[in-house]
Amino acid sequence: MTGTGHTLSGLVSGLPLGYVVYASSGSLVASLVAAACCILGSTAPDWLEIPYSASKKNAKGEDVAITKRILKHRGLTHILSVWVLVTLWSFLYVRDGYSSFFSIDLPYLLASAIFGFSYGGVLHLLGDIPNRQRIPIFTTYDGIALGLWESGKGERFTSVMLLIFTASFFIYQDEIYGWVKGFT
Template sequence: MASNKAHHATGWAAGVIAAALVAHAGEGGPYQIVSFLSFVAGVLGGTAPDWLEVAWWSRQHRLWITHRTWTHWGIAWLALLGYSYLALGHAFWAPLLFGFASGGVMHLLADWPNPLGVPWIIGRHSLKLWKSGRCDIIVVAASWLAAGFIADHVFFEDVHAHKALAFVRSLPACS
């Protein structure tokens, strides 16, 4: 499992991705308020698989669902993401649900590399790259790199990506 800080950081990246895609779909709303709300939903969704397991209504706040079972099920989060994306432009709630699902999927991607894994379809699957809480910087950097590329594509028509590629090509090792 990635650390709580890593889930928060990747949730913010998921929020940026969701806001950019909502704006790209033309669903940003007046003054891009709906895009901002999908960003907030993405940030909340980034930690949702963990806090949905907690019985907030009890005094002890114990888990009412075993950790990394139903709330970490990949098919459900991907179905929610796909359904809400297809509903963009047709339902007022779709941008918020899309943001929330983006954060949830990002959470699962952050949990996937460690040995406990994530139940994508039936059983758990793990990439077995490192132990829980280690190498969080890789997951956070990858999520923010994806957010940067998507935001660059949506808002700046890949200007920064082309400049970065031109810079890399100009390096002596690449010639």
């Protein structure tokens, strides 16, 4: 997906995600923070690679602007399991108001922001799976790519699928909560 497609996915999924936070806390501010951070997180795996502009000579000897990255594209910032674990941990924190895994005391707004941001990151990676370039699951040496189309194609369809994914998360949040809570 392009940045526009990732942002669109974060936007359409941010509102239902914000309602998940609102249903847990009754806080409109926390739900808006989660929704806004979902939009921000939906582009995060790419900008966390720290892109910068450089120039290079083309075959005709002309300077051409290119984008380079400090971190490899679809490397460390795209490891799906990390984004999923942070999302599930922050989901529990948002639902319970405390950490079930280790002793940490976060302000509720920060927990909501982490939940929205990490969920947006998950959306980003799920939006990249249909492309030909793999995304890592557990390490930068493994990965998955469906190879359905080139990056930038099928963005509306993918955004609708991600909205359905978010709606499913919203509908089955109690079951997901119970399943994840079983690990604590």
